[in-house]
Amino acid sequence: MIGQDLLGMEQLSREQIGRILHTAERMQEVGAREVKKVPTLRGRTIVNLFFEASTRTKASFEIAGKRLSADVVNFTPSTSSMKKAESILDTARTLDAMDPDCVVVRHAVAGVPHRIAQVLTAPVVNAGDGAHEHPTQALLDLLTVKQAKGRIDGLSVTIIGDVLHSRVARSNIYGFTKMGAEVRVAGPPTLIPKGIERLGVKAFTNLEQALIGADVVMALRIQNERLAGSHVPSVREYAATFGLDRTRLQYAKEDAIVMHPGPVNRGVELSQELVDHRPSVILDQVRNGVALRMAVLYLITGRPHASVQAEEG
Amino acid sequence: MRKILIRGGRILDPSRERDEVADLLLENGSVAGSGRNLRVDGAELIDATGLWVAPGFIDLHAHLRTPGQEHKEDIASGGRAAVAGGFTAVACMANTDPVNDDPAMTDFILDRARQESPARVYPVAAATRGLKGEVMTEMSALLEAGAVAFSDDGKTIMDSGVMRRVLSYSKLVGLPIITHAEDRTLVGSGVVNEGHVSTVLGLPGNPSVAEHVHVERDVLLAELTGAHLHVGHVSTAGAIDAIRRGRERGVHVTCEVTPHHLTLTDEACLGYDTNTKVAPPLRGDADRSACRRALAEGVIDAIATDHAPHAVHEKDQEFSDAPPGMIGLETALAVVLELVRAGELSPLELVRRLATNPARVISVAGGSLHDGSAADVVLIDPERRWRYDPAKGYSKSRNSPWAGVELTGRAVATFVGGRLAFQLERGVLLP
Amino acid sequence: MAHSHSAGSSTNSERGRTQHSPEAEPPLQSNAVRLVFDDPGIRRALTRIAHEIVERNESPELLYLVAIPNGGIPLARRLKANLGEIARVEVPLGILDTTLYRDDLSARGERPLLRETEMPSGVDGRVVVLVDDVVKSGRTVRAAMDALMDFGRPRSVQLVGLVDRGHRELPIKLDYVGKNVPTSAHETVRLQAAPDASAGELEVVVAGGEAREPGERG
Numbered sequence: 001m002i003g004q005d006l007l008g009m010e011q012l013s014r015e016q017i018g019r020i021l022h023t024a025e026r027m028q029e030v031g032a033r034e035v036k037k038v039p040t041l042r043g044r045t046i047v048n049l050f051f052e053a054s055t056r057t058k059a060s061f062e063i064a065g066k067r068l069s070a071d072v073v074n075f076t077p078s079t080s081s082m083k084k085a086e087s088i089l090d091t092a093r094t095l096d097a098m099d100p101d102c103v104v105v106r107h108a109v110a111g112v113p114h115r116i117a118q119v120l121t122a123p124v125v126n127a128g129d130g131a132h133e134h135p136t137q138a139l140l141d142l143l144t145v146k147q148a149k150g151r152i153d154g155l156s157v158t159i160i161g162d163v164l165h166s167r168v169a170r171s172n173i174y175g176f177t178k179m180g181a182e183v184r185v186a187g188p189p190t191l192i193p194k195g196i197e198r199l200g201v202k203a204f205t206n207l208e209q210a211l212i213g214a215d216v217v218m219a220l221r222i223q224n225e226r227l228a229g230s231h232v233p234s235v236r237e238y239a240a241t242f243g244l245d246r247t248r249l250q251y252a253k254e255d256a257i258v259m260h261p262g263p264v265n266r267g268v269e270l271s272q273e274l275v276d277h278r279p280s281v282i283l284d285q286v287r288n289g290v291a292l293r294m295a296v297l298y299l300i301t302g303r304p305h306a307s308v309q310a311e312e313g
Numbered sequence: 314m315r316k317i318l319i320r321g322g323r324i325l326d327p328s329r330e331r332d333e334v335a336d337l338l339l340e341n342g343s344v345a346g347s348g349r350n351l352r353v354d355g356a357e358l359i360d361a362t363g364l365w366v367a368p369g370f371i372d373l374h375a376h377l378r379t380p381g382q383e384h385k386e387d388i389a390s391g392g393r394a395a396v397a398g399g400f401t402a403v404a405c406m407a408n409t410d411p412v413n414d415d416p417a418m419t420d421f422i423l424d425r426a427r428q429e430s431p432a433r434v435y436p437v438a439a440a441t442r443g444l445k446g447e448v449m450t451e452m453s454a455l456l457e458a459g460a461v462a463f464s465d466d467g468k469t470i471m472d473s474g475v476m477r478r479v480l481s482y483s484k485l486v487g488l489p490i491i492t493h494a495e496d497r498t499l500v501g502s503g504v505v506n507e508g509h510v511s512t513v514l515g516l517p518g519n520p521s522v523a524e525h526v527h528v529e530r531d532v533l534l535a536e537l538t539g540a541h542l543h544v545g546h547v548s549t550a551g552a553i554d555a556i557r558r559g560r561e562r563g564v565h566v567t568c569e570v571t572p573h574h575l576t577l578t579d580e581a582c583l584g585y586d587t588n589t590k591v592a593p594p595l596r597g598d599a600d601r602s603a604c605r606r607a608l609a610e611g612v613i614d615a616i617a618t619d620h621a622p623h624a625v626h627e628k629d630q631e632f633s634d635a636p637p638g639m640i641g642l643e644t645a646l647a648v649v650l651e652l653v654r655a656g657e658l659s660p661l662e663l664v665r666r667l668a669t670n671p672a673r674v675i676s677v678a679g680g681s682l683h684d685g686s687a688a689d690v691v692l693i694d695p696e697r698r699w700r701y702d703p704a705k706g707y708s709k710s711r712n713s714p715w716a717g718v719e720l721t722g723r724a725v726a727t728f729v730g731g732r733l734a735f736q737l738e739r740g741v742l743l744p
Numbered sequence: 745m746a747h748s749h750s751a752g753s754s755t756n757s758e759r760g761r762t763q764h765s766p767e768a769e770p771p772l773q774s775n776a777v778r779l780v781f782d783d784p785g786i787r788r789a790l791t792r793i794a795h796e797i798v799e800r801n802e803s804p805e806l807l808y809l810v811a812i813p814n815g816g817i818p819l820a821r822r823l824k825a826n827l828g829e830i831a832r833v834e835v836p837l838g839i840l841d842t843t844l845y846r847d848d849l850s851a852r853g854e855r856p857l858l859r860e861t862e863m864p865s866g867v868d869g870r871v872v873v874l875v876d877d878v879v880k881s882g883r884t885v886r887a888a889m890d891a892l893m894d895f896g897r898p899r900s901v902q903l904v905g906l907v908d909r910g911h912r913e914l915p916i917k918l919d920y921v922g923k924n925v926p927t928s929a930h931e932t933v934r935l936q937a938a939p940d941a942s943a944g945e946l947e948v949v950v951a952g953g954e955a956r957e958p959g960e961r962g
Binding site: 010087088089107109110111112114115129130131132133167170193194195196198199 | 626
Binding site: 038 | 852
């Protein structure tokens with residue numbers, strides 16, 4: 001996998017996902033040490049190319065790179081919709097000329113990491129592109145579930161919320177279905193893409209039905225713009241129909257866990273009580289994020305070795 | 314004056330239902346005769362063995378970007394691209410900068426065309442001032458200046474009351490109203506056909522119903538007013554059905570389809586190539602099939618390129634921000650020949666949709682090889698294999714999804730008014 | 745069932761598995777496989793080494809056995825048992841994967857799979873006894889020492905190698921050797937479960953003439 005781009009979960013095989021998770025579990029141990037650093041990527045340059053603002057994901061990647069002793073550089077091009085200083089591909093070409101070993105890209109528009117990957121020699125990690133994919137989020141979610149439940153195969157996962165605009169939903173749908181879980185999505189009809197069943201999930205507009213027997217319940221963040229009336233009439237209505245609280249959670253299995261990619265709109269997607277205490281594993285997700293990103297950076301940073309390229313896969 | 318004898322080609326003249334191998338004589342800018350083994354003294358001989366001989370194609374829908382956007386294309390380069398593609402005439406849309414909503418502007422365009430374009434240029438003037446969809450343009454004055462139709466293409470007239478009055482008024486001048494039918498409120502921020510592909514790509518979707526809704530509306534309004542409605546770049550089964558039903562009721566509605574909507578689907582967008590971003594978007598397989606069927610059945614009258622040049626740096630942006638459109642004058646023939654090879658259209662029927670019917674829609678001369686008609690002729694080698702490199706083409710722009718693709722079929726010579734304007738070996742020939 | 749062992753002469757080869765996948769390596773296919781150390785021989789060697797460790801170290805309560813996966817693990821376990829008997833001391837047993845400290849990570853197509861690391865005791869002030877099955881170039885040991893330093897400051901570090909097969913590339917010396925096995929560079933030497941043996945029996949074999957496997961290290 002060295003030198004291979006990680007643009008989405010769609011392209012990963014079950015075997016590759018397993019490999020990444022296995023490696024992330026080992027990286028967790030590094031995070032538990034007092035000296036949380038290993039020399040593995042010493043001398044490598046990792047660039048965080050974030051066109052879309054993000055504190056947590058960027059920090060997570062930065063910490064991950066630094067724990068591997070890499071030099072991490074943050075590059076935040078102006079995203080003003082007025083005249084852009086430089087086109088995206090020009091930015092990528094300029095970066096390519098500086099020979100980074102890995103570039104992490106986040107952008108508000110889908111497809112940008114793909115275009116950038118065509119220009120860069122270094123591998124590209126998609127840290128979120130529009131509504132398309134956010135593979136490291138899905139991978140850390142898979143890791144969290146694997147550790148909480150001991151397995152992923154055969155579990156029932158329910159994803160609640162704005163699936164239409166969510167890259168986290170898409171990546172998780174690919175990830176969990178590839179690893180053998182049964183995935184259901186639930187949300188207001190205006191926020192569930194038509195034909196989502198083609199991705200191998202069942203869609204519900206009734207939350208209770210979607211929760212029956214779930215082992216894992218994942219609530220997605222709903223943006224204020226959607227709540228303001230365009231897709232959902234009001235915050236109050238969304239919380240009343242799709243907000244998860246203890247009562248609704250009873251429809252799921254007794255030992256179901258609650259997840260959320262964060263940041264949580266308390267009282268909207270999740271009731272107050274569900275955020276901070278078990279069965280919520282939200283903080284585990286965050287913690288696992290660093291280990292997972294360390295695993296990804298470890299596995300792909302670098303140029304593919306010419307003579308052993310055939311070993312990839 | 315010049316006599317040109319085109320020998321031994323397969324003559325395809327839909328105006329006379331003619332499909333046979335024969336010679337064609339051009340003299341003084343007109344077709345002067347046709348028959349087998351003609352002997353004409355002093356005529357320049359052109360061997361057309363193995364080639365098709367057809368009336369020059371007429372493109373009902375192209376953007377020549379003049380005035381105001383000449384970095385993408387201008388009348389000279391657009392005209393050259395046209396004859397290189399076998400088009401002897403091009404109808405150019407009004408969404409220029411400033412908009413062609415004024416007789417002086419129409420005049421300017423025609424003047425430029427006379428000086429610089431090897432192909433005929435027929436300006437389509439705006440239907441409403443500034444393309445704002447509020448106040449109609451001076452259609453009578455524009456007709457006099459040389460406009461052949463009116464269209465707000467690029468935009469849509471959202472206000473149905475305005476659309477009704479525009480259609481109604483157009484009867485004064487008897488020119489068609491060409492629409493870009495898309496309910497903008499349904500399109501929203503959609504940039505790709507709404508469906509499985511848009512879900513997988515994570516891009517906002519543009520549902521086919523956005524086109525259907527407006528075509529139903531426009532057909533009803535055309536019925537109400539008795540005007541001639543021409544639906545631009547139709548792409549959905551729903552819209553086609555609305556058009557067919559309208560025609561059955563006697564509504565004067567015609568329509569066109571692009572080469573890309575006949576051959577590509579939204580799956581071409583997987584991979585985020587902005588050269589596949591177009592409005593209306595590439596649709597799903599069912600819509601594509603419906604377009605092909607409707608074209609073969611004659612429900613769709615014409616093939617029009619919607620040649621929409623954009624500069625490299627403009628297409629080199631995020632998918633959502635890149636302007637929609639692809640160039641098509643130089644590749645249209647090769648692309649639509651696929652339908653002939655698939656047995657869906659005969660060569661004669663293809664030519665009808667590329668030349669004869671377009672001439673009828675905008676009521677200009679052309680699409681015919683009968684004696685006395687203007688010598689706008691194209692020689693086609695349907696088997697010619699070539700790799701398309703937009704950088705080597707005549708258009709200033711390169712935004713084509715067929716860049717680098719091996720194509721089959723090409724115009725090898727184009728005559729406009731009896732003058733050889735393009736020959737494959739020598740390129741575009743200017744007077 | 746026997747512990748899993750890595751293919752090739754090194755504990756840190758590409759196809760190494762964690763100790764939790766308990767399938768033993770199948771015997772090598774090559775014709776020229778020779779047994780150089782059988783289970784009774786290994787046991788005797790480990791008994792002797794345990795005695796040597798006690799001899800050399802005045803304060804056995806400071807000892808800390810740290811196994812280099814995968815081969816070092818069963819050996820370290822036996823040593824722990826031996827030391828318990830001989831010196832009546834409960835020596836802590838750690839497992840330290842050295843993969844993240846390797847010096848050859850860029851020269852390959854795939855990053856090697858990581859193995860378990862479990863260090864139950866702190867390293868400060870301890871006499872760390874590294875345990876590896878086969879020592880060849882010395883690079884694995886070098887990586888292990890770097891890793892160890894990240895855990896703290898041992899009082900000293902000593903090295904047990906069950907088999908010393910020579911071909912050092914770094915100045916690493918073994919403090920305790922089970923057996924010296926001269927080999928040519930392209931042979932593979934490995935610790936594996938003894939076939940048709942009862943649980944836990946080990947043996948070391950040398951396979952001659954096989955091309956050097958990617959990931960082979962010493």
